[in-house]
Amino acid sequence: MxxxxxxxxxxxMVQALSVMLSLHDIRAISASSPEEGLALLKKHDVGLVISDxxxxxxxxxxxxxxALFRRIRDLYPDLPVILLTGWATVESAVRLVKAGxxxxxxxxxxxxxxxxxVENLLELAENSRARARNQRDRQRRKGALASRFDxxxxxxxxxxxxxxxxxxxxxxxxxxxxxITGPNGSGKERIAEIVHANSAVSAGPFVALNCGAxxxxxxxxxxxxxxxxxxxxxxxxxxGRFESADGGTLFLDEIGNLPLAGQMKxxxxxxxxxxQRLGSSHSQRSRVRVLSATNSDLPHMIRDGQFRQDLYYxxxxxxxxxxxxxxxxxxxxxxxxxxxxxxxLADDALAALLxxxxxxxxxxxxxxxxxxxLMSQDGPIRAKDxxxxxxxxxxxxxxxxxxxxxxxxxERYGRNVSRAAxxxxxxxxxLYRRIERLGLDI
Numbered sequence: 181m182x183x184x185x186x187x188x189x190x191x192x193m194v195q196a197l198s199v200m201l202s203l204h205d206i207r208a209i210s211a212s213s214p215e216e217g218l219a220l221l222k223k224h225d226v227g228l229v230i231s232d233x234x235x236x237x238x239x240x241x242x243x244x245x246x247a248l249f250r251r252i253r254d255l256y257p258d259l260p261v262i263l264l265t266g267w268a269t270v271e272s273a274v275r276l277v278k279a280g281x282x283x284x285x286x287x288x289x290x291x292x293x294x295x296x297x298v299e300n301l302l303e304l305a306e307n308s309r310a311r312a313r314n315q316r317d318r319q320r321r322k323g324a325l326a327s328r329f330d331x332x333x334x335x336x337x338x339x340x341x342x343x344x345x346x347x348x349x350x351x352x353x354x355x356x357x358x359x360i361t362g363p364n365g366s367g368k369e370r371i372a373e374i375v376h377a378n379s380a381v382s383a384g385p386f387v388a389l390n391c392g393a394x395x396x397x398x399x400x401x402x403x404x405x406x407x408x409x410x411x412x413x414x415x416x417x418x419x420g421r422f423e424s425a426d427g428g429t430l431f432l433d434e435i436g437n438l439p440l441a442g443q444m445k446x447x448x449x450x451x452x453x454x455x456q457r458l459g460s461s462h463s464q465r466s467r468v469r470v471l472s473a474t475n476s477d478l479p480h481m482i483r484d485g486q487f488r489q490d491l492y493y494x495x496x497x498x499x500x501x502x503x504x505x506x507x508x509x510x511x512x513x514x515x516x517x518x519x520x521x522x523x524x525l526a527d528d529a530l531a532a533l534l535x536x537x538x539x540x541x542x543x544x545x546x547x548x549x550x551x552x553x554l555m556s557q558d559g560p561i562r563a564k565d566x567x568x569x570x571x572x573x574x575x576x577x578x579x580x581x582x583x584x585x586x587x588x589x590x591e592r593y594g595r596n597v598s599r600a601a602x603x604x605x606x607x608x609x610x611l612y613r614r615i616e617r618l619g620l621d622i
Contacts, residue, residue, distance in 0.1 A: 182302050183224060186210045187217035187248070188232040188264065197230060200291055206298065214248040221256065227305045228282075228298060229261045233273065242272035249276050258308055260301045264289070277612055283598050293594050300598050318342065325349065330377040334370055335518045338508035344500060345374060351498050352378035357450065359435075359495050360473040362502030365543030368473040369433060371502060376429040381469050384428025389421050392434035399442050401458045404449075410459025422455055422466045429469045435495065436476030436487060447491045470495070505538040505545065515542060519549040524560040532563040583618050586611070590620070 182205070186197050189212045198208040209224060211217035213235060220226070229252060233245030242265070249261055260282035265273040273284035282301050285294050321342060325331065329349040336342065351358055352375045360368045369388060376386045394402050401411065405420030421430055432438070438446065449455045450470060454463045472495045481487035505511065512533050516525060525533075529552075538544055552565040581589075581604050593599040601611035 181205070181207045182306075183207045183209060183226050184228045184230060184298065184302075185217060185220055185224070185226045186230045187212075187214065188230075189213065189235045190232070193232070193264075200295065201298070204295060204299070206302070214244065214251070217248065218251060218255070221252070221259075226259065227302050229259060230264060230298070231261060232264045233266070246272055246276060249279075249281055253280060258305070258312075260305055262294075262297060262301070274612065274616075277597075277608065282608065283596075290594075293596060296594065296596055297598055300596070300602070304598075304602075330374070330382075332370065332373045332377055334367075334374065335515055336508075336511050337514045338510040340503045340508040341511060344371065344502055347500055348374045349378050351375065351500070353380060354498070355380065355469065356497040357469075357495050358471045358498045358500060360471065360500045360502060362473075362475065363504045363541055364475050365541035366502045366504055367542050368475075368502055369431065371500060372429070372431040372433075372471045372473065375471055375500075376431075376469070379429065379469060381428050385425055386429050386431065387421050387425035388431040388433060390433045392437040396437075396439045396442075399438060400445065403442065404445065404455045405457040407457050407459035410457070414459075417457070420455075420457065422449065422468055423464065425468045426466045427468075429471060432470065432472040434474060434476075435472040436474045436478060436481060440486075440488065443488045443491050447488060447494060450491075450494045505541040509534060512538075512545065515545055516549055519546050520553065520561065523553060523556075526560040526562045528563040529561045529566060532566055532568050536568050581606070581614070583620070586614060586618065587620065 184201055184206055186194050186208055188194050188197075188210070191212075194208075194210045194212075198210065201208045209220055209226075211220050217229070217231070221229075231245055231248055231252075233242040235244045245263060245265075249263070252259060252261055262282055263273045263276060263284040264287055265284050266287050270284070270286060273281070277284055283297050285297065315337075318337065318339065322336075325342070325346060329352075331345065331349075334341075334345065336345065348371050358372075358375055360371050362368050372388070373386060376382060389402055391399060397411075401414070401418070401420065403420050403422060405423055406414050406418055408414055408417050432446075445455065449466075453465055453467065455466065456463055478487050478492050478496075482489045482492060513525075513530060516530075516533055533545070540547075548566050548568065549561075551567065552561045555567075556562070556565040586600070586604070589600040589603050590597070593603065597611055597615075598608055601608045604611065606614075
């Protein structure tokens, strides 16, 4: 059950709050002093604290409430605290809100306004705790995965990547071709390395070939090797990737770029295990686990006659689909920190990273961080160091809401700063700073 701790030395105040909350299925427990309140926090699962600012008779400075807030903040950093204030302690309450308090309510309070604030903060607190639980669960699962498999040092935090990596580890032992699909720069080769590292041929070589980076006329020679004189410039015989990968794994990236003639020869190798060097009539054998990857729509290419359907079925015995970075934003902070090394990210830089769409995926993120490391001065990386374009979806009034926008939000939510801040996409502290700067009345 949702539970609120009320800390106030006036019994009538405690009773009024307890009755109001109970009518809305919120359990209230109470304490008449800071010490008693802290003791109750140790015993109960509390979602929110409502605390008076003064406890001793004839005291109006608010220092007792401020000291209690700081102790709660130190012991329970994520626990929201609403401050109940008299006219003499409003300024103190505002200072505490800027320091992290959830909100302040002036006495005598309006039931509807206080209840709205309590409901909103309890929901936010529960969502925060749920996210923390999910994060702990993901960390446990990640640790279990790392203890059972060789993850090749891959950095991730999202459930989407966890599922992808777990599938790669599961299929690694099966001696069948695997097709890895996903956009450019999303990490397909790293997934192929994980499959190889956990396969029965992990002791053998891992050989990679990017079919999109080799001229079409040279691809066959790269794959199967060539005898001296097989083509212009072939002054000596050379082994191809199939020979080099014997006893291990051959990873063919951007397989959609393989010409039709090369596709036919690749299909023959997959079916027979035999191939011939370019310019040779002698067949060779190679025991190779073939992994391939593409960012192309191979079924569409098959319909257009650009890719062999029989080869597609040979390569796609098992498909591992890799999500784009935009589909797994939880990975952005941990990847950025990994690429930064000893440097730190400022809050505005992290916000800029999360707002960017990353069409170039992990490769673009790594390049942006490397550029920022070179261009930044001493200290944490700031948003300006990243040189990212502003997000197309961000409107000017949302990036920096003006007086009219803020006033309308406050009016719409009954001067409830927490809900107004949420509607504007701001933290409570950020909205309070704007209210103070604009001289608005709350």
